[in-house]
Amino acid sequence: MDAPADLAVEHLRALTGRPDAEFRPGQWEAIRTVVEDRRRALVVQRTGWGKSAVYLIATRLLRDAGAGPTVIVSPLLALMRNQLVMTERLGLSAHTVNSTNREEWDAVFERIEGDELDLLLISPERLSNDIFQRDVRPHLFGQVGLLVIDEVHCISDWGHDFRPDYRRLQEIAAALPRGSPVLGTTATANDRVVADVRAQLGDVDVYRGPLERESLSLHVLDMAHKAERMAWLAENIPRLPGSGIVYCLTIHDAEAVGEWLSSVGISAAVYTGPTPHEERVAVEEALTDGDLKVVVATSALAMGYDNPRIEFVIHYQTPGSPIAYYQQVGRAGRAVDQSFGVLLAGWEDEDVQDWFIETAFPTEAHTTRVLDSLQETPGMRLGELEEVVNLRRSRLDGMLKILEVERAVYREGSRWFRSAERWTYPVERIAAVTAHRRAEQAAMREYVRTDACLMEFLRRQLDDSGAARCGRCANCTGRQLPQQAAPEVVEAALARLRRRQYLIEPRLRLPGPLDVDIDLKTGRLEVGRSLSRWGDPGLAELVRRGKYEDGRFDGQLVEATVAMIREWAPEPHPTWITWVPSTRGELIADFARSVAADLGLPAVDAFRRVRQSHPQKTMENSTQQARNVAGAVEVILVRDGPVFLIDDMVDSRWTLTVLGAQLRSAGSGPVYPVALTDTSNRGQ
């Protein structure tokens, strides 16, 4: 080795605290590429391989050679905290700039200006932030010595994790002056993603290593019903050594599973997209410290957590792609001798995957509507767009973000404009990405069925040239985990699914002017209850059958609703019951009368339909839904006490909200909404 290499090894030893440490194959080569050749490098190596050593040592060497500071862009907050500790061992001064430390930014910029900072860590969201664009960027990218893009696969729109914010990185990388090195790192990329990253970052040297995990033993169990899988988790998690992660496809499933595991005495926490930052940190620490047996998570945890002592990763549902699965299951077994990766495949998995695939892109009709509106009325706000486009706000938001990346629209403050670039809906590109996701879905189907080595299967899917039999998975060893749980535990899980109640939170604000005169200050709903969640087995399935097949609701639903109301016992307790009039048939009226009879309360047919409305489920946002229902019915009979207002399905809550307010202004007491099933947030 030459002199710089020797120096680099010394830094490695300082960093690891091991006097005999040597580089792994690829580490020094990657360092040399950015430090000596001032070129761009892409490092595809499994988690724990030592990617951070590469950029920390490269930073040390570059700084000693007089280069500007390194900027690390990473979505990993946990990583950031770990990195700050590591940097001190190389005498590097580092700082993060994120949404939680706005008051420190100025001081950080001053240190950058004064060339006193070696390393700056920022999250990709910062790059799109207005303040960051205005205040930070001008100080930063002119003098950056090394740009590190962590989880660089997010830049690829072929990847399952494509993030619009990452597109700014492509621009930044392209804007950097000649001789500014860039280092992209990821643990999860196949040939296609590598090619895409290359296309975005320009000519890069690729350092790609084997993705084998020597301690991980993979298993697959096919268990159709959610209750079976919940029961299996309850029985088997306590038998597994150490702590681990249970991954679910949706937030709702993660919450249900987390609750269930806690109820059977397993110390579990839930970690999903909406989990606030502080709570995430607390959960991560509790898991690291061994205070938690298991974290039940969605993919929100996939990139945000880096704990080498995870001993099992169980999937409650099948992820949509081998890359996503490898990325999540690869969290297990980094610094432990034996670990388990278990996939529990359920009957609903493909439906949920389908939903993600089908809603990944906005439709051509919706985008055309938005673009035309912005052309006619430049500078519309989100709320104004919502009025003209029938899309729920989160989808509209997502669409605008995609259109922004596509350069079809741009934003100034809260106003949106159509770009002067004539953008056309990329039919072929979308078809290609969708076909690709279908192929990934098919690969996961095959993974569930295959008799071959599971690890080898995954590595092949990631184009790992060294893929070979692992000798540890269920298919290699023939040793299977228990195939099913005890019937009484399954029964308990089923009961849990049935009993699970869902709150109906009142809407507090009207989305805009409506045809009817209602006031949500005086007429808002009380907090109500929904008996089930659409798509769950158990009661929700009975609701579906009653509504779409049998034409009447099963007696079990009446019993369950009565039980729910008795347990709930709202105060002041309703003295009468009414229902949302149906456009066809007496289904819900019959149901409400049965519930009323069992509760010993009068059933009152309070509403009359005065005009047809469209099915609410065809209306996609608040404004459209509220307008659709407003004025469609009128109150013809009212009592003055508190009342239960019953409907079969609740989604946007606008029907219940508007009718509830009409009841209030007609003279009723507080209105408690009750629904048989909640169809909102399907697929989230």
Next chain:
Amino acid sequence: MMFTDDAKAVIALTTRLGSSRRPSLSPGKWHRLATVLRDEGLTPAAVFDDESSASELPGVPSDVAQAIETLRSAAAEAILEADELGRKGIWMLTIVDAGYPSQLRDRLDSNAPPVLFGVGNKELLTGNGIGIVGSRDVDEAGAEVAKAAAREAVKLGRSVVSGGARGIDQLAMNAAYRVGGSVVGVLADSLLARIRKPDVLSALDGGQTCLISQQSPSAGFTPASAMGRNKLIYALSALTLVVATAEGSGGTWAGATEALRAHNGIVAVWRTAGEGAGNTALQGLGAAPVVDLESLEGLLDSVDGPTSEQLSLY
């Protein structure tokens, strides 16, 4: 937008993108620097290299050298602001790009703008369009001439090049657009504000419109920017017809006399009903008189001869 290193150097040195306080080189200063570099066998991107020490080359004026010194840190920011403009649909053509209209280099020489900002179809910048210019305040007859001239240009398969100002400019551009012709609008200012207008956005729809400016897209109007705009119209057109001008003053007069002096393209002047007070004087200074719009075709043939493009057309 992807820029070559040479293009990045041009943008960073000659615009104020990224920081309004940054020094920027005038077209003339830029031209001098480019000449020095070329004589050394270097391309503009050499200003980024420490080794070539572009700022120390003989013949580089001190203020240019200073601009080069601050370039490394300024360039990334300038390019990022260029990306911001790209997000809004504004592209940039630099004098070193293959798509830069060669006619501007040929006719304006050291005054050619190093960077053009634009929206719409840049393929329209072929140089074979017909410029139609005139004063803002135009009488009925003049307005008719402007519109008829625009329609005649479309009939001849030429785009209409004009300034986007009130009066003759807009009448001509709208008339061409209405009959399905293509339009090149050369703006003196405020490109950014322009693309917020619904009619401008819809004019971009069919790919028949191109708006360009040598001013930064957020810059406002100045007399100098208007003069620069006029120069570009003449330089981008095979022939420019002055419909009506005042004598001895005003933007149209100044632009036309300057074009005649600098031999910047062919200047024609309308000499019958609808003409302005200065049209006679303009003919006296060498502008070709036109009394019949159908004579434009012959006038064009005489100036640019049968080009290969025309041969393939006919």
